[in-house]
Amino acid sequence: MWELWMRRALALAALAEGRTSPNPLVGAVVLDGSGRLVGEGFHARAGEDHAEVGALAQAGAAAQGGTLIVTLEPCCHHGRTPPCSEAVLRAGIRQVVIALEDPDPRVDGGGIRQLRDAGLEVIPGVLREEALLQNRAFVHRVRTGRPLGILKWAMSLDGRTALPNGASQWISGPEARQWVHRLRSGVDAVVVGGGTVRADDPLLTSRGKRSPEPLRVVLSRSLDLPDQAQLWDTAVAPTLVAHGPHADPERLPSGPEILELDACDPLPLMQALAARGCNQVLWECGPELAAAAIRQGCVQEIAAVLAPKLMGGLAARTPLAQLGFSTMDEVLKGAWRQRKPLGDDWLLRLRLDG
């Protein structure tokens, strides 16, 4: 009976997609004692009101004896804002309906316990799967200490991402390229390697679809980077250059923020980005870095754009370098998550983890 209201709460949560990191997406609805809608809220951005607080404030005295429907277990700890569980108790709510238990170890059922201890009826697990899907990036980051990684590429039907001479603009059509801007608007950082900067001089922004723009990250072993590059113009969007311990600091570009890692590898970079509050990261890199990111467990999803073209070329670039498999039983298997047309191209999304 609560699914309908929970769908509304999920829809409210989705309004802030891509803007709440490091926090999750949360939506909330408050009904009064007779089941009438008296308040709605969603978490818009880290540091601002949690969804429950906004919905309860809107409801005011009407929340007394009412029901709170919320997509995530109310927090019970002091973060940037006071615990939501206390606000729920103060408002006189009688019943709390929850989709997903908070995977944050600081909460871990504590919010539900606190509400039940205070005598409220708590109904967890309503549309849990939908809520888990909506917050899978947050949940992944909290559970693993790494952002959820999406690896994106565009290829011809024969699996090429560039011609033998490196030419690749454009494999996909305008609709697919616009879709990439939308994809970027939902992530906290976009990662490339030095080779992509040298070869393509990319801009890597959402073209204003997200504000602020996602952090643009270059992982460079050699720091053999061009003096001039669109990424060095941090007035457009922030840029971070990450390098390993053996890089020559003389070669650092001016403009971007610099981050020295213990090793020039995807995993330490992802740990550093998670610590900065990135829930979700988009890999837009070449085959070597992409394969390393997969091998180190930093890619949870592939988003491949397939163009109705044949490019050929034994020396042509392909999406992935060595993964180190020697039998077909070992190869990585995924589950299709989405396929849809983007103009003349096909978008195929493959989920690698459950």
Added chain:
Amino acid sequence: MWELWMRRALALAALAEGRTSPNPLVGAVVLDGSGRLVGEGFHARAGEDHAEVGALAQAGAAAQGGTLIVTLEPCCHHGRTPPCSEAVLRAGIRQVVIALEDPDPRVDGGGIRQLRDAGLEVIPGVLREEALLQNRAFVHRVRTGRPLGILKWAMSLDGRTALPNGASQWISGPEARQWVHRLRSGVDAVVVGGGTVRADDPLLTSRGKRSPEPLRVVLSRSLDLPDQAQLWDTAVAPTLVAHGPHADPERLPSGPEILELDACDPLPLMQALAARGCNQVLWECGPELAAAAIRQGCVQEIAAVLAPKLMGGLAARTPLAQLGFSTMDEVLKGAWRQRKPLGDDWLLRLRLDG
């Protein structure tokens, strides 16, 4: 008003799909003078009755003053069977409805002219596009002197057709492999190169879905072929080994039929197969021969099976070798013809010519 009956005639024609070469698929319906169905027929196999003849025979005297609906212009020349146009006149048909004009230069509107000269009303072009699609292999062979070529491969989402060590069984799942047997049942010949025989020892049959099985063709420059191979057992299905002028005839396998070509290339092989009456050919070869077949205009359609897997490997096999393009403007562009799920895999068919 004739579309409904023409759809029935097209459905009749389709009953013999893959079995009429070198002839086209043809279906026919006969209505009596009051528009009642009195006869149906289709062309089952070369050398047997044409569709019109069967339908008129079934109608008998009821055809007098009636209408013939036929998917292809009646022939007006003596082939293995007498001209159909004469049979139509003899039966006393008053009106002839035709989908597609016969592209055979020996007919070229002659059938329609002959009927009109005899005072019959002729309505051509009803469901012409559908009829052209149904007989696109026949039309292609008659117009170009080469069979229609379909190039098939199975690949992972990262565009690999084998691991770096050559392992490739199985990339696709059981549903996709069964679909390949169905695909073979609709073609006249299946072509591989010597490398595929050496690496995979394939069987290349429709597993009984077509009788006789399609001709299995090996194009081998070196004739460096294994002594034992499933293809050499011609009790299962016929096999043809084609080679160029520089091959060592000492190395010919016993069992298969042998064909010496002027050059060991896809084009002369296709011309030879067309001369033998092949309308449609399936390429199941490695990247070098596949790329050569495309370069020489012997591939009109790609049928790619895409598995939800990542294989990786810089040295791993990809679908196509050199096509010789140096800018993205030059690359081959196609039009999606079909996409459908085959178990966990996706079938994507791309048409290369109009």
